Amino acid sequence: MRIVEGGGLGRDLHVELGGPGGRRAALTAALREAVRSGRLAPGTTLPPYRSLAADLGLARNTVAEAYAELVAEGWLTARQGSGTRVADRAAPPPAAEPAPAPAARPAYDLRQGQPHTGSFPRSAWLAAARRALTAAPNDAFGPGDPRGRRELREALAGYLARARGVRTSPERIVVCSGFAGGLRLLAGLPQVRRGRPMAVEEYGLAHHRAILDLAGLRTVPVAVDARGADTAALPGTRARSVLLTPAHQFPTGGPLHPARRAAAVEWARHVDGLVVEDDYDGEFRFDRQPVGALQGLDPERVVYVGSASKSLTPALRMGWMALPAHLVEPVVEAKGVREQTLSALDQLTLAEFVESGGYDRHLRGMRQRYRRRRDQLAAALAARVPHVEVAGVAAGLHAVLRLPPGTEAAVLAAAGRAGLALDPLSAFRHPSAAGAAPDGVVVGYAAPPDHAFTATLDVLCRALARATR
């Protein structure tokens, strides 16, 4: 690369010849930049082609073409007889960029919602990508089916039946942008809305309630206790749909009791309603086999929604729904217009990853890893803050710590002073939930890097000890 400074106008031009676009591109860019920056003022007459060409050691035609291009772009104007000049309307140089405020990162982070990012199986994923992209038909690189790639829907139908007891077929599976993307799609459907509110568990993700709010769908809370959501209360609401986390109530923990599973499905049949099953971490059950999906009890009344966000990584934004037959067309139609957002290349790779057994292998490894962390957390708490009750740890990536009444805010404050970010239990509570709100914190133990985990637990225990004694 050679930097040329020509005489005359060339004084103002720094032209790097030999860059990716060739000499003409380099000259055009240099002239454009000179106008932009104000070095060439509005109204300035440019030298004739041949003088600038001689100045810069370029062909005359190269200069002529560069001028023509900048005229086309509006930087220069060319008038018969008066030569080429810098346009009057050329914009002033932009103000200096405001530096973006760097997001403050806590020193220790036990907020829920993230898997262990250091465990993403990079090599296995890349190997699957290579196999998948090499084998893919050309149409994989065109616009896709709004339901998602056939290969992925087939792999998921098999996996979900085998691992989660879901009864579905590739035709009833529709991929979506994580659980949130699926909920957004469902919330827009008249078949789901029906002019009624949606029942939700009194504890859940505020983000999910926000999605429903944004879609104009009112939510009514259903009480949650140690047996999960009180689905026997559903007939007492005006709702015709309910959002449940049957495998592991989020965030309070525990699978939905068998009688309550049955009651939810019974209710949906009775009112011609719908259950939306959020199976966000169904794969991560530690002390026995995972509880199968509620969807298996009645595939025409339950929408099963799963995702790779906890099981693999949220970076893929990959989710899937197993739909009742009557919702397939409406969802596909809504998605066709609004939501075709998932990379087909990732879909092919995930299909290959599942079919080749890589997904199962990864899940087995992560189950062990998370179980060890859970055990370490439980042991540390039992030893150092035995008065704090640990709940919801038979599964998943988080625990709920039940705190002595009135201490939640103090624990959060003590943690904050020590640089530890935590989610208060109250943040998950529906604003209209009835009864007293117990004090607690939700501890996401999956995300911290290995080298920091013990130190993070230590900070947690100290904050708990200080604020609850």
Added chain:
Amino acid sequence: MRIVEGGGLGRDLHVELGGPGGRRAALTAALREAVRSGRLAPGTTLPPYRSLAADLGLARNTVAEAYAELVAEGWLTARQGSGTRVADRAAPPPAAEPAPAPAARPAYDLRQGQPHTGSFPRSAWLAAARRALTAAPNDAFGPGDPRGRRELREALAGYLARARGVRTSPERIVVCSGFAGGLRLLAGLPQVRRGRPMAVEEYGLAHHRAILDLAGLRTVPVAVDARGADTAALPGTRARSVLLTPAHQFPTGGPLHPARRAAAVEWARHVDGLVVEDDYDGEFRFDRQPVGALQGLDPERVVYVGSASKSLTPALRMGWMALPAHLVEPVVEAKGVREQTLSALDQLTLAEFVESGGYDRHLRGMRQRYRRRRDQLAAALAARVPHVEVAGVAAGLHAVLRLPPGTEAAVLAAAGRAGLALDPLSAFRHPSAAGAAPDGVVVGYAAPPDHAFTATLDVLCRALARATR
């Protein structure tokens, strides 16, 4: 893998031992399926653990755990003293799946909108993926920045400045799900809406108008002629925003005239308004350097929106916006809640693909390929239907064929009979566009596979000859 048929209840069970989940999983699945299918009727009492265990050659504990799991899922009920039975509420077997209607595929396809899928650079992309994923920090596998990965925003800021004359910085770039995803985000912003309609070119994608409609944003058409959109007409509308395709009016062809580029920016400054620049195929200019982006004239008044859908593949759903400073925060906020849908892994790979020069190389190759196809199309039409005028072919992946008045429907019908799918020009016309609608068809020449291209042109020429003579 061994298929075991036990005696007694075992007659109804087909248990495949040795599958991915082990013996307990296999037994659980077999029992679940037997209940589902109705082979085990509601109310049936199951044999005691030890008899079934003996039947199947399993440990007693394995059977006990399988029963417990199915009780938890609601398939079985266990009552003290009365043993384990099939639950009353078990669902009837689902009806046979309706076979999905296969989408009818035309024998020949010249509809616009698709790049040449056979040219996706699989090896170069996989190599970039390997480099990108190997080098990525762990946080790449966590939840991302709603603006998109920093690596990609940096690569794009450099690329767009160099190749498209865009003036931006990584802080002002926000990735989005293709152009459509960007438009959807913008259409929701009060800063864009302002209780006013949005001006659009009288020819454009109906899908884009549908997105604006869906967002409750009314559109008003601006006339289009050989010099592009008549931006001098903007002050006569109530609009405060306009959607333009300055590099190559879609679909009628031709770059926006320099005076009209200037007029669009002048208008936006005067009314405190906004230009949305759809640079859908700005890279594919054949006969001279690409016309730089309009955004370069005033980065505070123009939102530049580009995507990889034409340049690389729509399968990535990858798009990007270069935003005026005052829109960065509003877009990020809207995106944080509604639109964080792009795979971070693809973003990292694209960043590496751009930085390593792979993207430029791919574009150079495709430019040659598309130019050859354009030349072949033009030559075939000139030789065989010289009375059909070809327009808009100095750039892009499509041509507009101007037809004799009153022949558009006949050409579509003749093409249809020959198995050729084509887009009528009228399909791109705004419903409120004034004046007479010229007859024409839009020919997307990028997508057909190489081996079929000559035959497809032949079918096109014959249909044109038959219907316009």
